[in-house]
Amino acid sequence: MTRLPIDDALPELIAALKQSGRAVLQAPPGAGKTTKVPLAMLEAGLCAGRIVMLEPRRLAARAAAERMAETLGERPGETVGYRIRGEAKVSKATRIEVVTEGILTRMLQSDPDLPGVGAVIFDEFHERSLNADLGVALCLEVAGALRDDLILLAMSATLDAEPVSTLMEAPLVTSEGRSYPVETRWLERPLPANARRIDALVDLVVRAEAETRKEGGGILVFLPGEGEIRRAAAALESRLPGSCSVHPLFGALPFAQQRAAIQPAQSGRKVVLATSIAETSLTIQDVRVVVDMGQSRRARFDPGSGMSRLVTDRVTRAEATQRQGRAGRVSEGVCYRLWSKGEEGALAAFPPPEIASADLAGLALELALWGAAENDLAFLTPPPDGALQEARSLLTFLGALDNQGRITPHGKALSALPLHPRLAHMLLQASATQRAEAATLAALLAERDPLRGAPSDLMLRLEALKDPKAFQRKRPYQVTLPVIDRIRAEARRLEQSLRKAKVAEGARLSPAGLAALAYPDRIGQRRKGDAPRYVLSGGKGAVLPPEDTLAAAPFLVALDTDGNPREAKIRMAAQITLGEIRELFADQIVWVDSCTWSKRERRVVARQQQRLGAIVLEDRIWKDVPPDAVAEAMLDGVRDLGLRLDGAAARLVARVKLVRSEGHELPDFSNDGLMATLEDWLLPMLTGVKSAQSWKQFDLLPALRAALNWEQTQVLDSEAPGSFITPLGRKIPIDYAQEVPEISVRLQEMFGVTRHPTVAGVPLKVTLLSPAQRPIQITRDLPGFWAGSYADVRKDMRAQYPKHPWPEDPTEADPTLRANRRKS
Numbered sequence: 001m002t003r004l005p006i007d008d009a010l011p012e013l014i015a016a017l018k019q020s021g022r023a024v025l026q027a028p029p030g031a032g033k034t035t036k037v038p039l040a041m042l043e044a045g046l047c048a049g050r051i052v053m054l055e056p057r058r059l060a061a062r063a064a065a066e067r068m069a070e071t072l073g074e075r076p077g078e079t080v081g082y083r084i085r086g087e088a089k090v091s092k093a094t095r096i097e098v099v100t101e102g103i104l105t106r107m108l109q110s111d112p113d114l115p116g117v118g119a120v121i122f123d124e125f126h127e128r129s130l131n132a133d134l135g136v137a138l139c140l141e142v143a144g145a146l147r148d149d150l151i152l153l154a155m156s157a158t159l160d161a162e163p164v165s166t167l168m169e170a171p172l173v174t175s176e177g178r179s180y181p182v183e184t185r186w187l188e189r190p191l192p193a194n195a196r197r198i199d200a201l202v203d204l205v206v207r208a209e210a211e212t213r214k215e216g217g218g219i220l221v222f223l224p225g226e227g228e229i230r231r232a233a234a235a236l237e238s239r240l241p242g243s244c245s246v247h248p249l250f251g252a253l254p255f256a257q258q259r260a261a262i263q264p265a266q267s268g269r270k271v272v273l274a275t276s277i278a279e280t281s282l283t284i285q286d287v288r289v290v291v292d293m294g295q296s297r298r299a300r301f302d303p304g305s306g307m308s309r310l311v312t313d314r315v316t317r318a319e320a321t322q323r324q325g326r327a328g329r330v331s332e333g334v335c336y337r338l339w340s341k342g343e344e345g346a347l348a349a350f351p352p353p354e355i356a357s358a359d360l361a362g363l364a365l366e367l368a369l370w371g372a373a374e375n376d377l378a379f380l381t382p383p384p385d386g387a388l389q390e391a392r393s394l395l396t397f398l399g400a401l402d403n404q405g406r407i408t409p410h411g412k413a414l415s416a417l418p419l420h421p422r423l424a425h426m427l428l429q430a431s432a433t434q435r436a437e438a439a440t441l442a443a444l445l446a447e448r449d450p451l452r453g454a455p456s457d458l459m460l461r462l463e464a465l466k467d468p469k470a471f472q473r474k475r476p477y478q479v480t481l482p483v484i485d486r487i488r489a490e491a492r493r494l495e496q497s498l499r500k501a502k503v504a505e506g507a508r509l510s511p512a513g514l515a516a517l518a519y520p521d522r523i524g525q526r527r528k529g530d531a532p533r534y535v536l537s538g539g540k541g542a543v544l545p546p547e548d549t550l551a552a553a554p555f556l557v558a559l560d561t562d563g564n565p566r567e568a569k570i571r572m573a574a575q576i577t578l579g580e581i582r583e584l585f586a587d588q589i590v591w592v593d594s595c596t597w598s599k600r601e602r603r604v605v606a607r608q609q610q611r612l613g614a615i616v617l618e619d620r621i622w623k624d625v626p627p628d629a630v631a632e633a634m635l636d637g638v639r640d641l642g643l644r645l646d647g648a649a650a651r652l653v654a655r656v657k658l659v660r661s662e663g664h665e666l667p668d669f670s671n672d673g674l675m676a677t678l679e680d681w682l683l684p685m686l687t688g689v690k691s692a693q694s695w696k697q698f699d700l701l702p703a704l705r706a707a708l709n710w711e712q713t714q715v716l717d718s719e720a721p722g723s724f725i726t727p728l729g730r731k732i733p734i735d736y737a738q739e740v741p742e743i744s745v746r747l748q749e750m751f752g753v754t755r756h757p758t759v760a761g762v763p764l765k766v767t768l769l770s771p772a773q774r775p776i777q778i779t780r781d782l783p784g785f786w787a788g789s790y791a792d793v794r795k796d797m798r799a800q801y802p803k804h805p806w807p808e809d810p811t812e813a814d815p816t817l818r819a820n821r822r823k824s
Contacts, residue, residue: 018046025175027156027157035068042096046151047151051097052121055100061082061098063262077089080095086493104135105366108138119151122152137377152168182290184337185334198228202239208291217288218269218286219272221274221292222290223274224275225250228293229275244269245265249273262284262285270286290324290333290335301360361422368411394422397520414428417494430514430517440462441514443494510574513583521537522557523536523557544570548570559572592611597640606630606633608621631683631689635679644700651722651735681704726745732744734764740762754783766779790810794808805819
């Protein structure tokens with residue numbers, strides 16, 4: 001074999017594995033770790049069993065196995081083999097087996113002690129895929145509890161390997177690698193916000209080819225995904241010299257085309273348009289120039305589809321460095337970046353682990369199947385609690401977990417299918433006569449939309465899948481043929497996998513009925529009104545464009561939305577009938593007694609509703625609603641309308657606030673305090689109140705009084721009596737709303753009073769009224785008034801009210817509310 005940089009580190013690595021059975025190897029891209037390390041471990045005789053190496057991508061797994069087999073002068077399937085989704089080349093002679101990550105999980109779940117396996121290698125662990133994190137966690141538990149002889153090795157292409165070494169309690173072995181200098185060329189200024197990045201990238205590739213033509217060598221261009229690669233390839237065909245051949249490279253590409261991209265060009269200059277698969281997993285020979293678009297696709301949970309989808313993000317500094325290094329593998333190279341040097345500092349250091357942002361339904365199912373909680377396993381990054389709980393709620397809804405979170409037989413069947421639990425549930429619930437239809441629908445829903453510019457209707461996609469050419473002739477929508485091909489291939493594979501599964505024997509379902517099995521929380525009911533707005537059975541809202549062909553559908557299944565948390569726009573849906581909903585979800589449809597406050601109608605509304613989650617299938621008036629339910633609902637009405645404190649109720653509240661402020665233990669009668677305790681003091685008194693109008697007429701005083709016990713009432717009456725008793729025995733309400741308690745009383749009624757009235761030792765503010773109830777004097781010193789300004793008041797009032805008594809000495813007169821008797 002050709003000597004590679006990793007060779008210098010192999011003796012230290014083999015020694016570490018012999019001594020501790022574990023190690024973490026850090027080696028930069030191109031060091032040769034993927035193809036050299038497994039063979040070195042085999043040659044050193046570290047274990048009797050097979051060496052299983054995990055690769056995050058199918059293309060990389062197959063390429064690594066073929067390269068190692070070629071090194072041994074063999075074909076894949078002999079000493080070195082591989083297993084990927086839908087393809088396997090292994091035999092009894094196989095000692096090194098390269099697998100994709102999901103296959104290791106299945107091996108562990110089937111036989112936790114991994115019989116026949118002596119070592120597990122996690123290649124490209126820096127990519128931090130969800131399956132790799134789970135695989136390490138499970139293997140660490142197996143090694144600790146069942147297989148202390150199991151050798152574990154994690155290999156990373158970044159310098160951030162210390163946390164992995166700590167997690168595995170393993171020595172860290174570093175290979176410095178060997179690469180030639182790479183000149184980096186940035187844009188002079190950032191691209192305008194409205195610039196088309198693909199057009200700018202194509203210009204940069206053309207420039208890079210012209211500037212490096214003398215040096216020669218292949219050109220490796222990094223783009224985020226298949227769509228961008230195909231558009232760039234189409235544009236470059238007419239702009240590059242005829243001596244240049246353009247090769248796409250992405251995971252879904254047919255293997256023959258992948259091989260053509262990896263192998264050296266037979267003549268002329270090769271331009272490879274690749275996704276991030278070419279960062280570390282693959283060696284593309286003779287590359288001396290790298291052009292980096294600066295974007296990458298990552299798996300992220302998409303609330304619109306209910307599953308993980310690939311999203312486009314900016315590259316991180318670690319990814320940009322790995323891409324740059326690809327230009328210095330065979331000689332000095334050049335890296336062109338589609339961003340300015342000033343933008344470099346805004347890049348994140350490392351890509352986020354998939355476990356932090358992905359849909360965790362599959363992880364939750366695997367944990368339940370393993371029989372462990374997430375805290376029982378050694379995760380490098382613990383799964384987020386909220387996302388994990390949401391995933392478990394979905395699995396419970398699908399019947400994969402019981403109410404205690406334990407896996408059910410149905411859950412075990414779901415875990416055996418290589419699909420998201422939603423789609424696996426749909427496949428297993430479909431009847432045996434609908435295997436092909438269900439498999440096609442599952443493959444369609446797991447892929448990106450094959451139509452562009454089409455309405456939301458699922459049936460259009462299914463029509464395009466049957467005959468895309470005929471569909472294009474009669475429909476004005478663009479069909480993405482490579483996506484169609486992938487859906488068809490995946491559908492065939494899924495149908496094959498179903499032959500071993502136990503499939504339900506039920507009635508045939510429409511495509512919408514099948515889709516509803518996968519998305520029981522996305523069944524939508526059209527709201528009242530002209531706009532096509534829907535409430536979904538899971539409780540969220542969704543909307544269709546008014547011109548959409550399904551805009552009038554009373555019920556539909558929302559298969560894909562834009563994920564807006566307030567009201568999501570539906571991108572793909574299927575119309576479903578009420579009869580299908582009743583048939584499919586008979587065991588989940590329940591009658592619910594609903595008694596609630598309606599803000600729109602400003603009254604309590606009592607209904608009996610037949611519901612599936614948040615959607616209402618049948619609605620009728622609840623005639624014999626219990627009074628307690630009405631009162632409970634009216635509390636929400638009170639919270640909506642607010643408290644109306646006036647008159648005697650307002651005076652009582654003011655008295656309580658005053659006495660409470662003096663340190664006495666009385667209830668909090670502030671507005672916030674009263675609203676916070678409505679259930680305690682108001683609820684028992686709300687009988688018969690059910691609307692804004694009846695609330696307006698409701699007297700709060702009895703309820704407020706009832707909130708005070710006997711002792712509190714005694715304290716209140718002693719410290720802040722509610723009324724002043726006049727010499728005539730009349731009760732005059734005392735107003736405590738102002739800084740000083742006050743009363744208003746007829747002047748004549750206070751005749752004979754020689755001591756100013758007080759409350760708890762504080763003089764009352766007394767407003768003395770004329771016979772016409774108009775204020776004529778305000779005083780806090782009644783004896784002083786009698787002795788002073790009363791004489792002037794008497795002079796004025798005698799002229800205005802001659803029929804009423806105005807004695808010279810009011811302190812000696814009898815109090816009265818009567819006028820003088822007429823003289824006979």
